[in-house]
Amino acid sequence: MAIDLAKQGINTGLYLELCATEGCPLPRDDEWVEAVDKKTSSMLEKLEADLNSHKTSLDKESIRMAHTELGDFHRNRGDFAAALKCYVRTRDYCATSRHTIRMCLNVIQVSIQMGNYAHVSNYVTKAESLPDVSDQVLFAQLRVAAGLAALDVKNFKVAARNFVDVSVDLGTSFSDICSVADVALYGGLCALAAFERADLASKVVGNASFRSLLELHPEVRDLVNDFFSSRYASCLSHLDKLKPDLLIDIHLRPHVAQLYADIRSKAMIQYFLPFVSVDMQRMAAAFNVDVVELEKELAALIMAGAIPARIDSQSKVLYARHADQRHATFVKALDMGEAYMWNTKALLLRINLLRADFTVKGSGDSFGPSKSSRQDRPDGRSVGYAGAGL
Numbered sequence: 001m002a003i004d005l006a007k008q009g010i011n012t013g014l015y016l017e018l019c020a021t022e023g024c025p026l027p028r029d030d031e032w033v034e035a036v037d038k039k040t041s042s043m044l045e046k047l048e049a050d051l052n053s054h055k056t057s058l059d060k061e062s063i064r065m066a067h068t069e070l071g072d073f074h075r076n077r078g079d080f081a082a083a084l085k086c087y088v089r090t091r092d093y094c095a096t097s098r099h100t101i102r103m104c105l106n107v108i109q110v111s112i113q114m115g116n117y118a119h120v121s122n123y124v125t126k127a128e129s130l131p132d133v134s135d136q137v138l139f140a141q142l143r144v145a146a147g148l149a150a151l152d153v154k155n156f157k158v159a160a161r162n163f164v165d166v167s168v169d170l171g172t173s174f175s176d177i178c179s180v181a182d183v184a185l186y187g188g189l190c191a192l193a194a195f196e197r198a199d200l201a202s203k204v205v206g207n208a209s210f211r212s213l214l215e216l217h218p219e220v221r222d223l224v225n226d227f228f229s230s231r232y233a234s235c236l237s238h239l240d241k242l243k244p245d246l247l248i249d250i251h252l253r254p255h256v257a258q259l260y261a262d263i264r265s266k267a268m269i270q271y272f273l274p275f276v277s278v279d280m281q282r283m284a285a286a287f288n289v290d291v292v293e294l295e296k297e298l299a300a301l302i303m304a305g306a307i308p309a310r311i312d313s314q315s316k317v318l319y320a321r322h323a324d325q326r327h328a329t330f331v332k333a334l335d336m337g338e339a340y341m342w343n344t345k346a347l348l349l350r351i352n353l354l355r356a357d358f359t360v361k362g363s364g365d366s367f368g369p370s371k372s373s374r375q376d377r378p379d380g381r382s383v384g385y386a387g388a389g390l
Helices: 002-006 012-019 030-057 060-077 080-093 097-114 117-128 136-152 156-163 180-194 197-205 208-214 218-228 232-246 253-272 280-286 291-303 325-355
Strands: 277-279 309-312 317-320 359-361 371-373
Touching: 002 012, 012 030, 030 060, 060 080, 060 097, 080 097, 097 117, 097 136, 117 136, 136 156, 136 180, 156 180, 156 253, 180 197, 180 208, 180 218, 180 253, 197 208, 197 218, 208 218, 218 232, 232 253, 232 280, 253 280, 253 291, 277 280, 280 291, 280 317, 291 309
Parallel strands: none
Antiparallel strands: 277 317, 309 317
């Protein structure tokens, strides 16, 4: 199937790479490769000739279009580095903000295909600073690009915030990068791994726009609903069913293990949070796991500081380790009392100094010691500087 799709385009390098993979059932079609290479060679010559002609006529719009067409050609051929150079060159010939936005989107798409997410973040920021970003489709495309850039550096919380802002207006406009169902998948998994329960309720479960995306991916919708409803065994079962597909996803594959670990840990934390003690036998049944394995996971979470608890391995009970509120209240009261006494003494000292017309005056030398003095008025009365040094 992949070979048939490759033959529908002009990327002969991809076709040859697929044919060279182990277990390829189809023989290599050298005649097709030769014919496509010959055809694309003439196409490249024509595009370069058109570009040179437009440069001679100094028509900026024609030059911009020629660079864009040349970039599209290299992109279809699989030469993403050459395509990126062509798209970046259009920047000098952009006459309107719409042209600049189109340039940014072209650079973003090629950079994603190259895996250069630093470029993606830079050009998303550049596009968002332009005045014409109010278009819903464009906004959705930029949110997807920003989400993928955050996902690449394993910043799942920022990725989730970007993905949940995407609406169904995205449609097929970004299908070269990911579909609307893919956005629902990425957003759902990142939200489960990174969001707190309140954020999950407001930004995912209660977000009508993103809920409409989840309807396009029923497995992720059920996964989110089970997690939010504390049906953790069913939630983890859905995750296991999704795993084979996620391992071949071009964007999620490097992060599957981390996402699964974070979702499982967060589920355990939320399960234990309302209780003072938990029977590990029942908890193991809720998570559909062996008690010994559960104990190891809980111990790791306790060591990491994620769960304030202690394990009774003999009776298989997990006890919450709550702070002594009575002791904390007494300590806080004592601290407040000491602070009050210090402030009161300072205030009394200030009042007594003011009554005595006492001032602390510098010697004139910034490095010399200060000295206490009493200054007299010409009428014989002393003068104190109440605000000086007090």
